[in-house]
Amino acid sequence: MQLRKPLLVLLSTVVLLVGAGPASSAQTPALGINPAHLDIGTFFSGRRISLSGSIPSDRDMVIEIKGPDEKGAFNMKGRVGPFWMNRGKVELEKAPFLYMLLLPEGKEWHASLSSLGLGIEQLKQTLVIKPHNANLDVVFPRFVQLKQSEHLYGELQDAVRYSQPTGGMKHFDAKFYFPSSTVAGEYRILNRLFHNGKVEETTVRSFTVEEVGFIKAVRELAYDRGLIYGILCVLIALFVGAVIGLLFRRTEAH
């Protein structure tokens, strides 16, 4: 009798899993990410990542890449007399460092993004602005313009490409370039499966970007031991200056 309850729980779990298995695999697209994570080393200059998988042929795949959330301070520019200058400071919180929306081919999506709850404009909902009396409607478009100029925010039409459907399924493939100004942190990749213009399912994958080797060592030294780092920077600068000075002296002597 004592074994009956756990056995029942186990059996019902197995039944649930078996029952849920095929339905889940039919709808939830398995997303392949290549490479699985990104290392920022000495010669990092940005990196292309590839996202791929298979979905039913009558569905669409929309991919969002965003993160990490950050807090930033900005100067607002304004005109005083004939001069353009900084006129006040604003702080923005909970804005992702990077936001990219990869839209599928074969359909115009931009017009319907707002009703679908997708796109750059939606970021405004979660953004926190300080001082609280600052006008987010004025600041947000400027913020987006600044991010777009750095290639950190974008909505890319036809970025998700499909193969010819076979057996009711089609293969999707999207390529995205992490820019050279990418920062280390946890990014989220949200795959939204669309059917008849509505989100059917959303899966979220985490994508890690981390600094490695020399870059990591320099950054840790700069932040954890700032004074020693500063003195080392000066000593190395003096050494290089002196060595090149001596080299020139020898060249002149010859």
Next chain:
Amino acid sequence: MKGVDMSWFIYLPIAHHSVLLPVIVGLGFLVGLLSGLFGVGGGFLMTPLLIMIGIPPTVAAASDSNQIVAASASGTYAHYRLGNVDVKMGLILLIGGVIGGTGGVQIIKLLRQLGNADFLIQLTYVIMLGGVGSYMFLESLQGLRSTEAKAGTPVSKKESAYARVIRRLPFKTNFDKSGINISLIVPLVLGGFVGILAAIMGVGGGFIMVPVMVYLLRMPMHVVIGTSLFQILFTCINVTIMQAHSNHTVDFVLALLLLIGSTLGAQFGAKISRKLKGEQLKILLASLVLVVMVKMLIGLLLQPHILLSYYGGD
């Protein structure tokens, strides 16, 4: 990016930015050349150039100070060997500069509390650059013309009120390298004045210090260059350590690439400066200062493309 060998790129750990190695070394060389040629640190030129290629403004300014340490060390050494460094004068100006700089930091704090300090900073920049550049340019032009017209003829000048006041001041001392006998108070006060301006404008102050030494201390141009570099060296050592310790904005990788170029440039600059006359050097520096002033003025008058910038930037 396409078609470019990726190994030429290098990632900057503090700036969070990847840069093309030859571009950064080339920039360093160009600014180092100016440093060796005119005795200026080049911060007023290098920082805007770095911002233009995507380096955050605070990192650009702090890392530039670090590279100036190497360029000015290399330049000071080159000029010292040529007998162009007045160490005594440089130390007094430096003491004045440190006192003035500390005062300047307090002034900027006060200005920020009063609001719109940025306007005053930028306007000070334009007025100083415009005034110094124009005066140097015109004076050098007159000098070149009079040299051509009256080669070898001594010019007798009437003593100005400034010269009379300076002559009456106590604590006179001999500055052998500069060939002048002047009160200690003069370089101390002038160093303090440059220190205040440098702190307000956020620069090393070389482009203000050089005209001060030429026109107010009446030092020979070649000694001015060496002595200015000597003073800049110590100012930038202080700034680098302070910025690394307090703000974590010194990017060593960026500074290293810049300083490889700038130390080489400084050596070439020092060599070229020996081949040019004092008036020619002054007119070239004046032209450079005026170009930067015009660029800044245009920046103030034209509407920026994006009406938002990162805090700490321009």
